[in-house]
Amino acid sequence: MVIPEGSVAHIGVRLKNPEVTLVVVEGEPTTSRFFKIAPQLSDHNQKVLADIEDVIGFDGSVMRAIGRWVPETHHDKTLKWLTDSQ
DSSP states (O other), X not given: OOOOTTOXXXXXXXXXXXXXXXXXXXXXXXXXXXXXXXXXXXXXXXXBOTTTHHHHTOOSBOOTTTOOOOOGGGHHHXXXXXXXXX
């Protein structure tokens, strides 16, 4: 799964009208899609759940100010986790 640089959709509109629940999604415009329900990734302190760390390839905070990307080595495992949760 390759995510092309600069393929963020609708970010200009969102920056002009910020929302407290803003989520920026980067992906392939022709094949990416939103899931109806997002599986739980973090706890109430916005720390990655221990049983998810190995799936997504990182741990610690997922606060939006920090920004996190799934390492390429974990793309397939993460995609399976996401699609199995639907």
